[in-house]
Amino acid sequence: MSVGWGIAGCGWVARDHALPGLLAAPGAEVVALHDVSAAAMARMPVDAPRCLDLDAFLATPGLDAVYVAAPNALHRPLVEAAAAAGKAVLCEKPLAADVTDAEAMVAACAGGLLGTAYDQRWHPAHRRMRELVPELGTVTAVRVVYCCWLPADWTPDGQPHDNWRVDRERAGGGATIDLAPHGLDLVGVLLGEDVVELSARTQTRVQDYAVDDGALLHGATASGVLVDLHVAYNTPDALPRRRLEVVGTRGMLVAVDTMGQTAGGSLTHYAPEPVDVPFGSASPFEAQFAAFSAAVDGDSTWPYDPARDLALHRLLLEALS
Numbered sequence: 001m002s003v004g005w006g007i008a009g010c011g012w013v014a015r016d017h018a019l020p021g022l023l024a025a026p027g028a029e030v031v032a033l034h035d036v037s038a039a040a041m042a043r044m045p046v047d048a049p050r051c052l053d054l055d056a057f058l059a060t061p062g063l064d065a066v067y068v069a070a071p072n073a074l075h076r077p078l079v080e081a082a083a084a085a086g087k088a089v090l091c092e093k094p095l096a097a098d099v100t101d102a103e104a105m106v107a108a109c110a111g112g113l114l115g116t117a118y119d120q121r122w123h124p125a126h127r128r129m130r131e132l133v134p135e136l137g138t139v140t141a142v143r144v145v146y147c148c149w150l151p152a153d154w155t156p157d158g159q160p161h162d163n164w165r166v167d168r169e170r171a172g173g174g175a176t177i178d179l180a181p182h183g184l185d186l187v188g189v190l191l192g193e194d195v196v197e198l199s200a201r202t203q204t205r206v207q208d209y210a211v212d213d214g215a216l217l218h219g220a221t222a223s224g225v226l227v228d229l230h231v232a233y234n235t236p237d238a239l240p241r242r243r244l245e246v247v248g249t250r251g252m253l254v255a256v257d258t259m260g261q262t263a264g265g266s267l268t269h270y271a272p273e274p275v276d277v278p279f280g281s282a283s284p285f286e287a288q289f290a291a292f293s294a295a296v297d298g299d300s301t302w303p304y305d306p307a308r309d310l311a312l313h314r315l316l317l318e319a320l321s
Helices: 012-024 038-042 056-059 072-084 099-108 124-136 175-191 284-297 306-320
Strands: 001-006 026-036 065-068 086-094 115-119 139-147 193-203 213-223 226-232 243-249 252-256 268-272 274-276
Touching: 001 012, 001 056, 001 284, 012 026, 012 065, 012 284, 026 056, 026 284, 056 072, 056 284, 065 072, 065 243, 086 226, 099 268, 099 306, 115 306, 124 175, 124 243, 124 252, 124 284, 139 175, 175 213, 175 226, 175 243, 175 306, 193 306, 213 243, 213 306, 226 252, 274 284
Parallel strands: 001 026, 001 065, 065 086, 086 115, 139 226
Antiparallel strands: 139 243, 193 213, 213 226, 243 252, 252 268, 268 274
16 A cells, blocks of 8 residues: 655755655655745656645645655644644654744644654664664763754755755754754664763854854763764865764774765774674665655554654753753
């Protein structure tokens, strides 16, 4: 059985990453698009109805699930409307620009299906790391570097682009609220236990905008695993800037250039000598949409409780306050 998907928010992530993943995912079909911009919808290379009106979008025949990829501050009204229409919802991270909206979204979807679109969970290297973590002995630390270069006038393709990620009102912050959620989520996914303590030091040092362009975050899990995150919008793309390490008493896993929307990069297992670890090439977005479609269809259970995602969102925003 095919699950009919609608995309609400047709920016570059939806166009360049989510849409190809949806089109490739078994059991998924794109049946409708929604955005407040007709031009954004026109750039989506798929044959599906384009709806400026949200109610018309949600009334599309065969619509079962909605992927929300609008700016963070717009997540709540879209999620609440989709939930009221009886649709399953997969919402881009972070859940919202603030805690109040995130709490309301989780409440609105009670009794239904709500997932957070952490595509990094589904990267084949990270899935392989999760399998190898038990071989590391007692895990002592997780270190994440997830950085990029994002000036105020950044555009994904040279075309005019509304870079809302550096607008505090619409994004809720800057580099930290955009990039740190991936690292916080991955700690729990890899270890089976979440970060419960977190502090943050932000900077606005290089880019010409009011929100933060970098941060260091330090935390720990309940059992005492130390967690260190460096996230930034001020690291030139030509530099090494994406690294994920899990350190244990019997070994260490190091993933390089896996933090991102594609399935590239490398994975090395030091035990103690380095061994290159192969992993698949499936798109993280394809795997994500396949898993969520299976949950919508009742073939499996979505493994990530939105209450858990909300708790991590609250922890991050408290550290930033």
